Amino acid sequence: MASNVFDVLNTRACRGLALGALALMLGTGVAQASTLEVSNPRLSLLPGNTPGAGYFELENTGESTVTLVGAESPAFERVEMHVSSEHDGMAHMHAIESLEIAPGERIEFAPKGHHLMFMRRVEALSEGDEAEVVLEFSDEQRLPVTFAVVSPASL
Ligand SMILES: [Cu+2]
Known part of the structure; x- marks a missing residue:
């Protein structure tokens, strides 16, 4: 019996905390970040001081379109967004300024893309x-x- 009462109290306390945290997030706009999910972020590093490539999946679980406009890292002077493509058997890549992710959409940053x-x-x-x-x-x-910093061979 005693433990049941404790469980009830405990559950109430947790709910109160969760609501408090939610209110705090809504108040500061941080809640928006919870509509974006990043998985499997990895940075492929080549030997020497050649550029590294970053891969991950980004899902927009929210109800409005978000636009990725760039990235930065204290470990690098500059980070660009690129798209790879192939024309006539030749591999190319070019920088893009922004990338829209619609509600529910999941975009994969991956080799050759x-x-x-x-x-x-x-x-x-x-x-x-x-x-x-x-x-x-x-x-x-x-x-x-x-x-996570990985070797290109692991991709
Ligand atoms: Cu590139």
Whole structure:
């Protein structure tokens, strides 16, 4: 009996906390970040100071379109958004300024497709490390994501 009463109290306390946290998020606009889900973020690093490539999946679980406009990382001077394509058997890539993600849409950044290009490393990084990256959206939303540093051979 005693433990039942405790369970009830405990559940109420948890619910109160959850509502409090939700109110706080709505008040500051942070709740928007919860409509974006990033999975499997990884940064493929080539030897030397050649650019690294960033891959991940991004899902918009919210009800409005979001626009990814860039990224930055303290470990690199600059991060660009690129798209790879193939014409006449030749591989090309070009930078894009923005990428819209519709409600419910899931976009894959993957080899031979969209990727982040990490230019000019300013911090030592090697396989097994983590790199902090912030994804930037047109509504000023900033989404911090920790990328695992991997070898290109693992992709
Ligand atoms: Cu590229």
